[in-house]
Amino acid sequence: MKRKLVVIGAGMASGRMLEHLLAADPDGWDITLFNAEPRGNYNRIMLSPVLSGEKTWDEIVTHDEAWYAANRIACRFGEPVVRIDRQARVVHSNRGSAPYDKLVIATGSAPFVIPVPGRDLPGVVTYRDLDDTNAMIAAARPGAKAVVIGGGLLGLEAAAGLRQRGMEVTVIHLMGHLMERQLDPAAGYLLQRDLERRGIRVHCRGSTAAILGKDRVEGVLLEDNTGYEADLVCMAVGIRPETRLAVDAHLEVARGIVVDDRMVTSDPDILALGECVEHDGQLFGLVAPLYDQAKVAAATLMGQDAAFRPVQTATKLKVTGVDLFSAGDFADKPGREDIVFRDPARGVYKRLVIEQDRLIGAVMYGDTADGSWFFGLIKDATSIAPMRDTLIFGPTYQGGATANPLAAVAALPPEAEICGCNGVCKGTILTAIEGGATTLAEIRATTKASASCGTCTGLVEQVLASALGDAFEKPAAQPICGCTDLTHEDVRRLIKARGLKSMPAVMQELGWKTSCGCATCRPALNYYLLADWPGEYRDDPQSRFVNERNHANIQKDGTFSVVPRMWGGVTTPAELRAIADAAEKYAVPMVKVTGGQRIDLLGVRKEDLPAIWADLNAAGLVSGHAYAKGLRTVKTCVGSDFCRFGTQDSTGLGIRLEKRLWGSWTPHKVKLAVSGCPRNCAEATCKDVGIVCVESGYEIGVGGAAGMDVKETERLAKVATEDEAIEIVVAFVQLYREHAKYLDRPYKWLAKVGLDWVRAQVVEDRASRAALVARFDLSQSIHQRDPWAERAIPQARAGFAPLADLTREAAE
Template sequence: MSRKQKLVVIGNGMAGCRAVEELLALDPDRYEIVIFGGEPEVNYNRIMLSPVLAGETSFDEIVINGADWYAENGIELRSGEEVVGIDPVSRMVATDKGDRCIYDRLLIATGSLPFILPVPGATLDGVIAFRDIADVRRMIATAEGGGRAVVIGGGLLGLEAANGLRTLGMDVTVIHLMETLMERQLDEAAGFLLRRELEGRGIEVLTGASTEEIVGRSAVEGVKLKDGRTLPADLVVMAAGIRPNITLARDAGLACNRGIVVDDFMRTSDPAILAVGECVEHRGQVYGLVAPIWEMCRVVGTTLAEEDGEGYQGSVISTKLKVTGVEVFSAGDFASGDDREDIVFRDAARGVYKRLVISRDRIIGAVLYGDTQDGSWYFNLLRQKENIAESRETLVFGPALAGASQDPNAAVAALPDTSEICGCNGVCKGAIVNAIREKDLTTLDSVRAHTKASASCGSCTELVEKLMVLTLGDTYNPAAVEPICACTDLGHDEVRRLIKAKELKTIPAVMQELEWKTSCGCAKCRPALNYYLVCDWPDEYADDYQSRFVNERVHANIQKDGTYSVVPRMWGGMTSAKELRAIADVVDKFAIPAVKVTGGQRIDMLGIAKEDLPAVWADLGKAGFVSGQAYAKGLRTVKTCVGTDWCRFGTQDSTGLGIRIERFMWGSWTPAKVKVAVSGCPRNCAEATCKDVGIVCVDSGYEIHFAGAAGLDIKGTEKLGTVMAEDAALEHVVALVQMYREQAHYLERIYKWAKRIGYDEIRRQIMDDAERRKALFDRFVFSQKFAQVDPWSERVSGKDKHEFRPMAEIGFSRAAE
């Protein structure tokens, strides 16, 4: 009888043991098998560590192969003994117990190691990873005393750890460097839903947060973030990622990149040595999910059994996970791009989000949240590269309706009468259809009045309208409402109404609750939503400057040659020798090629390179300049004449009033640019009667004008009214602008808004209703406390980071004096 070959397996985890199982199924008598495992345990399911942590199951219940399995298959298990070296020449491994073990074939299944952030305090007692049962037991023991836990990392493991610790009674905060949780598996919209779910369970989530230091003497006391905050902590869980464990292989001279390099038959650069699992790199890819690892294990089995096979061809990844009780599925490539389009379905009432990414009539990516039952079907379409052109209209509704009809209303038509259409009011399809037929309802408002469908949050309006089309046919002619963009069927007014009604306070929240058709919006809707949220929730919404145009992001106007122009603010058009010298110095220092006086009574420096902008603003800031916001959807200029200070015709202090208005209102984001002028007498040298807002000083006081235009459209102003005192003029102007801010569509100039609303209605609310005027004024003042507009910037990690500072820090008074 020939001697059995000796197979040594380094790693008693899921991959190593599964590969042995595959081998035993093919050729159980070929090898004498020895398995080394660093943990003093039998083989268990690491995927189930989270339920153990949460108390939902026990360790015994997650054991895959008990001691009897090793015995029955003649396998020598050396648990708690770690291999510390491989000698490929002698075909021998050395262990931490000083033993030597000869092999004929070696299988490396060392898995991965948790990435421990290299920050001060990372070695303190109380800082642990989340990779094995020992980590779980330490977490459970710590949680028995209550206290606070900080989990660093918002990926799957981190969130599962957070949920488990919260279940055990700890106060938990999750810190995640990226803005989206599980960003590798989820897009922004699905990440928002997951975050909302976690926060609803009492877990605090901090995204865009970076750890600077673990605080404590001998044990953890807190986590300090780079923004200066310190979070108290009794336990810190590092779940910031994993790295393939390649130390043994690399030290043995095997080819390694990110992982141990293997061929299609899972052989390393040494033919006697195979590798499998999270530690390997195949065709440049490293996999951390179970499905591809199982495919690798099958190939390892055939290779060790010396049977023919096609080898491992790589895996198309799909992920179906249950993250803290929420169904999540993702597959393929779901990044945005010009060569692809999205099909998006949102059911706000059920918290369901589905996104299919299509390119050339084929699914290339999918993200499902809350309802993943069709994930396998989508994944098969993706993997088979099937043409979905004929079923694209109903594709997002799943295989039951896909291809049923090219009618865009087919999916709604196929719903049973008992299907709930309006979740807010519990109205089903049958009730709506019957009401339309029995009561001869022909308008959306009449359906709302009789059934209450879409009368509350309005998110089911599209479904109700589709039912009306199906029921009434051509007799239903909804009033045309121009949507914000192709991402939604909703117009600006409806979006603004729903943001307030539903208390939506982030862009992802708006897109989810209002069932946006795209995952992350577009260049038209994101700036609009950002403005509406800034306006409606000034004290709660964090301005998303990435949703602003490039000019607003860099505090300068881009020119046709790619350079920028910078316009410092000159209050009311007034300046001084000191300011002029500072501008001259900047022009000389940066060799700025052109300097021009603008129509808004300021100085424009043109031809500045983008990389010089931070330094230009730093020098201007030292001289006391802030941005003139010549780029802004906000207050641009307040043009003045010299008024009573110098002019023999001046009736009031127009310069002083202009400066007062500008200092009071600068930095206030508005739907479109706003230009103001104050003329000291009816001769109107400041051209106040063609501005968005103008004041003409007269002997009896101040005439207030509005809704002028002097650009593509030429239009004189409408007279709002006359007030006697300067304080009253300021209050009326501010209230008018606030009314415009709250009612106008994004990018709608004041003159267009006023025509749409009605001049008389604006006069009634501003001139005749003192209580409403005062409320508008007060809301503007409140919003200014949180306005962030100043153009200081700093270098961070080699990148330009433009820092928006609250105006309160700049030092210019908002007071009326």
């Protein structure tokens, strides 16, 4: 019979424990998981990149609903446990209860709030979980003022994130230099200088006296009477183990819940692990020892012998562009010697602390490539006597190796730790490679290396490269172009997260390497800004390809083609007459019927464009956007009006769709079709969006293609009414506008995000669908204008003509 396991707290430590337990004993337990937060396990270390906008929430979820469901874990999230009844072996939450055979307490830690007046004012937050992070993101208006109390690891990550979101940030730190637990004063100074260069003000030796404000926070007053204005105050002064449940249950609690080497508390049926525990007088805040505890706790539950032995840990700061490493003990004491290396111009500082020919501490700033090698020397207490002269230059200088960038990694012994979070050493990774792993993803899957905070990703790739040689291809996170190292996806996210609303803002804030971009990035940026900030960003014609700038398609001889819109492929004798007249008047060399059911006038000279547009406009014809990354055509068959097989009014629906969708720009062109019956004469099943009418309604397919790739649409939804079909198509197009990479057709985008996700947003979640439609309509209120009419006016015509004509001068 299965035993009942109750876990309180769905954090990183208990999540890892469950993984170990389920891997070894998948059917042994009925598991119930309580969490006070209304969500499951996520990578808490990565909240800082979420705060700064460099990562999204989805990217840091470690266990999603599917995982919990697959492992049959009863999740009771958003349900804090209020009492443990050890006699009855039952835990009680605010809503119910659960009996246990074994109980694991993993309640983590709570942020420490300094007891000063004003600490309860709205606008004062701590920095611990997703809700805190979201509260800060919500408050982070560019130009608003933030004060971060606490210049430790967490406080500085918060400060950097808020600064990246455009806030004016001041850090108040009680001690004489930043991160005094991890850094010596010299490295602390370099860190402070770097942060100040980024516009973060640092006030060391500052003791908070009060938080000021009437209805919400307005400022912070220090004991030395300095005052700082603040719209947001983030307290990041430290954490304390969350032990209240254990205290109430009369378990042995010192600073944390006391556990033995097997992670068992003073009650043999209750285990504890994570930041809430105290082991051998020590508390734990970094993730590496917590993962060790998780392994031990899982073993103990399975009745195996295991003992937790805390190991040394190294620290890195996750602030993009700040390179910092510290490990071991670096306090000045008698009998200790230093080796120091400084390169002020590069902002590099390295200090090694040596005691009795053993390395016991290392602090590095600006260049931390050798960090894990030094950390290995500290952990293994290697004698450094034979290499003392060149020790500070790192492993490449030992034994006269060349300065190949891979040599440092190749020189590491198998025991060298690569991934600090998961305690993965080089040998483990090499074993995985011998077992057939050839990519970063496979190494992550088999060893967990680089799967937590991710700072060792480069190292893991170097191990792969040194082991596999040319057989290793670095996964291509393709940058947009040579002007930036960021991918399209990165840039889209950062534009939104950091409120970047102009091209210079994007290039400045995201560190473009060129003065004004290139022909690859500028059109993409112009699209992203237009799509994300309708009404605020003004289109930049100089960042558009020629066709979109001139609203006509350039031909190989420099002339253009003109295609008026024919709604749903339906036209009239009057329209045809106007087209024929225009073709003759401007001596159009070729008139051709297109595949999208309209007429193309090919070979029009640029200077004639405004005039031919004016003539066509006069007959009621408008631009067909045959040149645009936007809606092209909606191809239709004649449907129930004329066809003896037609089931619905496919022509009418096509016209309604075209009138609804034309105008707004999209990442790439968008083509639709509506067929009136499954005979599919409009070829709807190879379009970006294709509707096939049936007796009972409308089958909406998406992601078709009939170009370089040929692909059949996949079913997005089936609906009963025309109105609902239109609503879903509009929502789909808007979702594509908001998320796709520039120049990805819908089928390519769908392959990346998955149809299920799209269906959830545009079909299943009614509120999301309505919001997408509303955002599309906002964009249409600005972009649904005939560009031909706007350019056929006299003021605009000049731009299409030559600036000057010197042919006559030549004749003189």
